[in-house]
Amino acid sequence: xxxxxxxxxxxxxxxxxxxxxxxxxxxxxxxxxxxxxxxxxxxxxxxxxxxxxxxxxxxxxxxxxxxxxxxxxxxxxxxxxxxxxxxxxxxxxxxxxxxxxxxxxxxxxxxxxx
Amino acid sequence: xxxxxxxxxxxxxxxxxxxxxxxxxxxxxxxxxxxxxxxxxxxxxxxxxxxxxxxxxxxxxxxxxxxxxxxxxxxxxxxxxxxxxxxxxxxxxxxxxxxxxxxxxxxxx
Numbered sequence: 001x002x003x004x005x006x007x008x009x010x011x012x013x014x015x016x017x018x019x020x021x022x023x024x025x026x027x028x029x030x031x032x033x034x035x036x037x038x039x040x041x042x043x044x045x046x047x048x049x050x051x052x053x054x055x056x057x058x059x060x061x062x063x064x065x066x067x068x069x070x071x072x073x074x075x076x077x078x079x080x081x082x083x084x085x086x087x088x089x090x091x092x093x094x095x096x097x098x099x100x101x102x103x104x105x106x107x108x109x110x111x112x113x114x
Numbered sequence: 115x116x117x118x119x120x121x122x123x124x125x126x127x128x129x130x131x132x133x134x135x136x137x138x139x140x141x142x143x144x145x146x147x148x149x150x151x152x153x154x155x156x157x158x159x160x161x162x163x164x165x166x167x168x169x170x171x172x173x174x175x176x177x178x179x180x181x182x183x184x185x186x187x188x189x190x191x192x193x194x195x196x197x198x199x200x201x202x203x204x205x206x207x208x209x210x211x212x213x214x215x216x217x218x219x220x221x222x223x
Binding site: 004033035042043044045048055056090101102103104105106107108 | 146148150155156157158159160163165203205208209210211212213214215216
């Protein structure tokens with residue numbers, strides 16, 4: 001079974017630009033969560049999507065947004081990029097059912113903002 | 115919200131020794147406690163998890179214990195090997211997870 005895939009793996013942008021990251025969950029998984037990982041703050045939860053609806057949201061500014069498509073694939077968008085947005089962005093998927101806690105991560109997208 | 119503290123931040127052991135990583139959490143409503151291993155350039159990999167109705171779980175050389183009263187849980191790795199070297203994260207929550215800051219484990223041959 002294929003794992004979670006994320007594209008692109010690496011991105012370099014400049015301040016003020018916007019960026020879109022993509023995530024394809026494990027087949028059959030219907031929930032997708034996004035995390036930001038930095039050396040200083042560790043893994044921080046951005047948001048979770050299920051059935052094309054945002055179910056939970058972390059404490060990030062409105063510049064960070066996401067969406068989910070009917071095939072469960074998800075995208076996240078960051079507008080007006082700041083230097084502090086440089087991070088590894090991780091996507092995790094899980095099955096939505098009785099054992100719905102287990103999350104499986106993709107390899108991440110490394111975003112560098114110059 | 116939930117707050118997870120993880121210790122130590124770095125841990126160096128000799129091959130064959132045991133390693134223990136400890137985490138505490140604040141929200142008594144949390145009922146799911148996974149542990150992840152992250153190698154350089156990769157995403158976190160789920161290695162073991164435990165739910166609040168279980169006190170201990172073991173999978174070969176890895177074990178996790180949970181004390182709900184004290185709100186702490188621990189990861190135990192026995193007979194460590196160089197390939198165990200990585201960053202380990204604990205997490206706590208339910209439908210959403212709050213992660214600890216990680217422990218860099220170095221196993222020397």
